[in-house]
Amino acid sequence: MKKLKTILFLLINASLFAQNPITPPGMYIADPEAHVWEDGKLYIYGSRDESDDYWCSYSHNVLSSENLIDWDITEKAFSSKGEFDQVPHHDNLLFAPDAAYKNGTYYLYYCSPGKPKTEGVATSTNPNGPFINGKQIKGVYSIDPAVLIDDNGQAYYYWGQGKPTVAKLKSNMMEIDEATITHPLDKEGNVAFHEGSSIRKIGDLYYFVFADDSRDNRPTCLGYAIGKSPMGPFEYKGVIIDNFNCDPSSWNNHGSIEKFKDQWYVFYHRSTNNSQKFRKACIEPIFINKDGTIDEVEMTSQGAGKPLKASKIIEAEWTCGLSGNVRITKIPSTDIISEGLSEIKNNDTAIYKYLSFEENTKSFEVKTSTASEGIIEIRIDDKQGQIIGTCDIQANSNKVSYKISSCKIKTVKGKHALHFTFKTKENQHLIIDWFRFK
Known part of the structure; x- marks a missing residue:
């Protein structure tokens, strides 16, 4: 064979x-x-x-x-x-x-x-x-x-x-x-x-x-x-x-x-x-404790490695927690198989653990592929944590095209969990391919 x-x-x-x-x-x-x-x-x-x-x-x-x-x-x-x-x-x-x-x-x-x-x-x-x-x-x-x-x-x-x-x-x-x-x-x-x-x-x-x-x-x-x-x-x-x-x-x-x-x-x-x-x-x-027991661990995005560098492209499907209607699916692509977050509706959330932010991080950008519009509230540490930025997503005229949106963020450094809360209009949903901080 x-x-x-x-x-x-x-x-x-x-x-x-x-x-x-x-x-x-x-x-x-x-x-x-x-x-x-x-x-x-x-x-x-x-x-x-x-x-x-x-x-x-x-x-x-x-x-x-x-x-x-x-x-x-x-x-x-x-x-x-x-x-x-x-x-x-x-x-x-x-x-x-x-x-x-x-x-x-x-x-x-x-x-x-x-x-x-x-x-x-x-x-x-x-x-x-x-x-x-x-x-x-x-x-x-x-x-x-x-x-x-x-x-x-x-x-x-x-x-x-x-x-x-x-x-x-x-x-x-x-x-x-x-x-x-x-x-x-x-x-x-x-x-x-x-x-x-x-x-x-x-x-x-x-x-x-x-x-x-x-x-x-x-x-x-x-x-x-x-x-x-x-x-x-x-x-x-x-x-x-x-x-x-x-x-x-x-x-x-x-x-x-x-x-x-x-x-x-x-x-x-x-x-x-x-x-x-x-x-x-x-x-x-x-980790195996001295008495032989194993402590429960959480799901993360980083897996076996160190926290993901926030300045590198973070694929949206690397999320370690979803709530609402949002899910990981294949997304439109003209060349290679791609996955991301889709069917995102109002007040859905996504979590990424953990990211490492450099001291000079000042902005956020995200690649979307959708005919809908919405807002991403960007929080750190937990779902009720500090909002460090709000990114407006404008609708694309072509459903198979993509758009890069960006916004300024408050200065962040060190290791943090990242929480997205999505805001959309009725009967509209977002599709996200990747994001990064610059």
Whole structure:
């Protein structure tokens, strides 16, 4: 199978700056399982969203990076249907995967809906794939696999929706020992657990991460539990991150934790397009406390890097919080795929965390593509914070053209959260591509 590979270069020309989400415009990768393999790179295996009519797609892409800033994208590393089909026993969609490495072989564990749901495993000699010869794992009829290989070489397989399950994997990494099947979470954890098992070992403790629906009656959180054995019991400890408010229709979360170059991170996804689908992978640093717990972290725009330079172009889709009707969508463009904020109506808001302002910052400019007019109130630190500027947006005569609007701002320096409040007339909405401070 021929691999399609794209190198994603960020717009920020500094080695210490990154951004969320990490996927380029028009590409939607959810359920990110992150692993650092023998070559020192970090690899992300996840679902690929392609339609609002169904979850996920029929293929998996693989993201990889040497620095969490520049990303390689290997497309169609594994497929269940079509030209590169490697699943002979069905042509169903591919939901969230995981991966493992043992004795020179990379194992991709996949799952699919259907009657019954099925899970399987494919192999490769390369972490980017292609993963071939998909084989069904007997005795497992659910979704969302996760795999841990312990220090003694014993592997464990986790899966489940509604209630998690674990069993030992046999030495071939392709079969479970059905005699070892157990349910590893404590009572509180089982109440919070929705789906999306993920497993890591930190020191002598085992961390079980999962989609957590203990808030708002939907699994927008990543929760975690800790145990002293890979088979549990795992004691529920709380929430690592909540993606609520990333999109008007945000429904679920799914991800993992992984250590990269002496720093632990949480990998999760956010929704876009006012949809439960079209999800994008994101990253935040986390910290393991002395007692083994993990403090909850907030969603940010800067992700794995330092605060974004306010003087550089900030893409509007890097927002880490929305309220009202506004959402991230593709926007009109004559050359490349572009995303931004659209359907912006009166009193909608958008948040960016965090920006670094230089001492001589005096003005704000924004690129819009709309036949509507409106106002952007620019606040710092919180939604009721100081207004440092108000930018008037004039209507364009051509809906596919763009306009650069600007305004003076009060002097700002240092690190700040940025809050936009939008003012529009009835039946009008704004579309924003990017902004910056000068």
